[in-house]
Amino acid sequence: MRGNTWSAIDTEAADDDARRLATVMHVAFFVLLCSSLARFLMRHPGAPATPWVVALALALALLYVLGPVLGPKEDLAPRDPTAASRLWLAAVIGTWLTLVVLAPSFGWCAVPLFYTGLRSLRTRSAILLVSLITVFVVAAQVQLRLRFGFDPNLLFAPPAVAAVATAVFIHSQRQAVRLRAVITDLVRTRRELAATERREGALAERQRLSMEIHDTLAQGLSSQQMLFQAADRLWAGDPETARRHVRSAASIAEHNLAEARRFVHDLAPADLAGGGSLGDALRALAARETxxxxxIRFHQDSAPAAPLPDRIQSALLRIAQGALANVREHADATTAALTLTHLDDQVVLDIADNGRGFVPTERTGDGVRGHGLPAIRARVRGLGGTLTIESTPGEGTVLTAAIPLEPVP
Structure with a gap:
């Protein structure tokens, strides 16, 4: 939409320039026509041709006034002349030629007529018409002044003026064509960029939604599955523990239901709804996942000096959920700890476990399956932070997400 607006503004500006030039030429034509008629009447009072000259001058003025209706459009863009435009131009040129034969002083009207011909015809035809008009003007002026002796200006000045006027107009016309082509390319490029941005935005939104679902609903369903499997194994021998697992699964299902409803509204984490703090949300997560x-234990080193932005709180909670899901499904750990630390310029979340560990370079490269670590890394990168993974086989894992509190340029 913005590209279309700029294109319209640029095109209108070019058309306004063309209309101003046309106005100047129209005014110049009528000034020259009136001055030529006045000169004829002053120099040849009572001449037999006077009625014809006056009538033809009025006819030429009337035909010229009809130009906006029958003539070319007031712009510099080359157009194919219509039949009405050709007929109008022929009538104007024919009337003017007759006037020049009767009164050579009307030859001064040739310059605005150059412009009219150049606007009305294609370049080659217009140049041919300008040449014809120039030859006619030179012939008429030379014939009139032969009795006073040869004057080089009468022979060379009209062609020079015609050449300059034609060159300036053709240059302006070609510049206008180039400008329109540039505007068209620019608008097309803007549209392509806008389409690309929309596609990238849609892909980013799909990735974000996949991470949200993985970090909430999918993890909750995985926890429920593990609890139900444990309850099924213990039901006959230890029914009380089995019931406890079922109750835990029901609690997780309730939380998942809240998350699903939150997806419908604004995708904010349910634990942060109602103005809850990140520390409270992480404490509730640790209790729920135990x-x-x-x-799972939670520890907060210090209270924040100011409330964290909602975006950072939501991302850190999702990171904690994703990391705990990895601990539960892959680490075979018995304990895990969440530690939230507020510093002057950043907030740091550590997730540590005593599980089997792994070699980070083997698990965080392009060959990673699933959404766990890639989703966490994408969240941290999206906030301009850094993600550090320290792990050794058999010695557990520590995942550290550091998010700056100031926006990264």
Whole structure:
């Protein structure tokens, strides 16, 4: 839309320039026509041709006034002349030629007529017409002044004026064509860029939604599945523990339901709804994810000096959910710890476990399956932060996400 607006503004500006030039030429034509008629009447009072000259001058003025209706459009863009435009131009040129034969002083009207011919015809035809008009003017002036002796100006001045006028107009016309081509290319490029941005935005939104679903609903369903499997194994021998697993699964299902409803509204984490703090949300997450086989603790080093932006709180909560999902599904850990640290210029979230560990270069490259670590890395990168993974096989894993509190340029 913006590209279309700029194109319209540029085109209108070019058309305005063309209309101003046309106005100057129209005024010049009528000034020269009136001055030529006045000169004839002053120099040849009572001449037999006077009625014809006056009538033809009025006819020429009337024909010229009809130009906006029958003549070419007031712009510099080359156009194919219409039949009405050709007929109008022929009538104007024919009337003017007759006037010049009767009164050579009307030859001064040739310059505005150059412009009229150049606007009305294609370049080659217009140049031919300008040449014909120039020859006619020179012949008429030379014939009139032969009795006073040869004057080189009468022979060379009209062609020079015609050449300059034609060159200036053709140059302006070609510049206008180039400008329109540039505007067209610019508008097309803007449209392509806008389409590309829309596609990239749609892909980014799809990736964001996939991460949101992975970090919430998918993890909740995975936890429920593990709890139900544990309850099924223990139901006969330890029904009380089995019921506890079922209750935990029901709690997770309730939380997932809240998350699903939140997706419908604004995709904000349910734990942060109602103005809850990130520390409270992480504490609730640790309690909810704690099971008989995995104990999760939460610790907050210090309180924030100011409330964290919603975007950072939401991202850190999702990172914690994704990291705990990896601990639960892959680490075979018995304990995990969430540590939230508020510094002057950044907030740091550590997720540590005592699981089996791994070699980070083997698990964080292009060959990673699933959405866990890639989703976490994408969230951290989107906030201008850094993600550090320290792990050794058999010695557990520490994942650290550091998010700057000031926007990164």
């Amino acid at each position: 099971t008989d086989t995995l104990r």
